[in-house]
Amino acid sequence: MKKTKIEIVIQIIKQQIASKGLMAGSRLPSVRQYAQQLNYSVSTIVEAYARLVAQGLIESRLGAGYYVIGKPVQVVNIEQNIHYEIEIDPLWISRQSLETTNEVLKPGCGWLPASWMPEQTIRKALKLAAKSDSAFLVDYALPHGHLALRQYITRKKEVYDLKIHPNQILMTDSATQSIDLIFRLLLQPGDIVLVDDPCYFNFQALIKAHHLQAVAIPFTENGPDIQHFAQAIHLKPKIYLTNSGIHNPTGAALSLNTAYQISRIVEQSNMLIIEDEIFADFEYLPAPRYASLMGHSHVIQIGSFTKTLSAAVRCGYIISDLAKIESLIDLKIATHFSNSNLNAEIIYQSLMDSSYPKHLDWLKRQLVKATNDSIQKLAKLEIHSWIIPKAGIFLWCKLPPHIEASKLSKICLQKGIILAPGNSFSQAEHAGQFMRFNVAQCIDKKVFDVLSEAIENYQNYDV
Known part of the structure; x- marks a missing residue:
């Protein structure tokens, strides 16, 4: 990207300091002198000097000007060491994906490549947010959070025949924070939570953090196994935590018949469902929602905008009945006080941009192509997808018989290459034979070259 004038001034001064052209203790030209010398505005030089002060390279002396600092602050870049021998656990994939450099390929992570994200839309939204109301x-945000964004979510819910009021929505900083708040409010240590088998590994991590008991329900290509779900009710679970729409990690979609039968069981047992619809914008045709069948007295919905807009601008939401939302607001104020109003405004401006629907259409087309390509290339390695997903970014694949994930x-x-072994998603005996692949992160040929070599020489490795 082209450098701004401010950045050019900063670069010039840094180069002079590095080359000893400006020694420690040297006085910099006055703001006006340097502006005339470079033919820049005074405000440009003022801002450049201010940033260099903030970086600890120069200092301002009252009435005397700006000077190079005698002993510059040493910024130590701490490299993250990758622990190859670390035990596979529910957070293994996240730690490896977040700690490694951009040169490492990540077909095991749960997000799209940076090049697939709508960077220009976000940049435009940042400019609009900067010009918006000073509030x-x-x-701080309103207790419920950004009103216009909540109104947008209510309109989106009409696709699922859901009529909700904006005050039934609580804005949070992420879907993970949403689950944390719900667990804090409704559960006690030792309570039983039903989860899918396999399920998103962070569900397991949150359950462990809250000292809850997880009971795994086998997940089929149409949703949770109904017979196992009915049997688990005898354990008196408080909550069933699941993905609605597109399931993580299998890519499966809930069928209407399964959703109806599970809904009947849940209503009769007076428990709650938390349906995480974080992948909803990837759907071509909306899968059934438990909330559509039972309403928000028995269902709490959560989501965020991380997957299709930005992981850097954190913003999530909770949808429930008015009473639970009121209690969640009190808990959020007690534990977090408020969520990021600025983040919510940036997300809202991005969603309002005419480019966003076009971006979603482009993403869906790219994902269909990437899914088909990945299935074919994996099949050549005797790695086969459990189902052919209707949409989304994930393939849940069975490895060759002699390969342990x-x-x-x-x-x-x-x-x-960072992969996502089945052990992180399930405690079942057969989980070690499965791997989750993110098709959007499999577009680099190196992914399949490394997999092929690793499988071919599998017996020769000692890790």
Whole structure:
């Protein structure tokens, strides 16, 4: 990207300091002198000097000007060491994906490549947010959160025949924070939570953090196994935590018949469902929602805008009945006080941009192509998808009989490829034979070259 004038001034001064052209203690030209010398505005030089002061390279002396600092602050870049021998657990994939450099390929992570995200839409939204009401820039958010964004969510819910009031929505900083708040409000240590088997690994991590008991329900291509679900009711679970729309990690979609039968069981047992619809914008045709069948007295919906807009601008939401939302607001104020009003405004401006629907259409087309390509390339390695997903980013794949997922993951990690072994999503005996692949992160040929070599020489590795 082209450098701004401010950045050019900063670069010039940094180069002079590095080359000893400006020694420690040297006085910089006055703001006006340097502006005339470079033919820049005074405000440009003022801002450049201010940023260099903030970076600890120069200092301002009252009435005397700006000077190079005698002993510059040493910024130590702490490299993250990759622990290849670390035990596979529910947070293994997240730690590896977040700690490694951009050169490492991540077919095991749960997000799209940066190049697939609507960067220009976000940049435009940032500019609009900067010009918006000052309340978005300096004040705390309303207790419920950004009103216009909540109104947008209510309109989106009409697709599922859901009529909700904006006050039934609580804005949060992420879907993970949403689950944390719900668990804090409704559960006590030792309570039983039903989860899918396999399920999103962070569900397991949150359950463990809250000292809850997880009971796994086998997940079929149409949703949770109804017979196992009915049997688990005898354990008196408080909550069923699941993905609605597109399931993580299998890519399966809930069928209407399964949703109806599960809804009947839940209503009779007076428990709650938390349906995480974080992948909803990837759907071509909306899958059934438990909330559509039972309403929000028995269902709490959560979501965020991370997957299709930005992981850097954190913003999530909770939808429930008015009474639960009121209690969740009190809990959020007690534990977090407020969520980011500015983030919500940036997200709202992005969603209002005419480019966003076009971006979603483009994403869906790209994902269909990437899914088909990945299925074909994996099949050549005797890695086969459990189902052909209707939409989304994930393939849940069975490995060749002699390959163990966690060992294969450690081998590939040494070669710059992060995978998602089935052990992180399920405690079942057969989980070690499965792997979750993010098709959007499999577009680099190196992914399949490394997999092929690792499988071919599998027996020769000792990890």
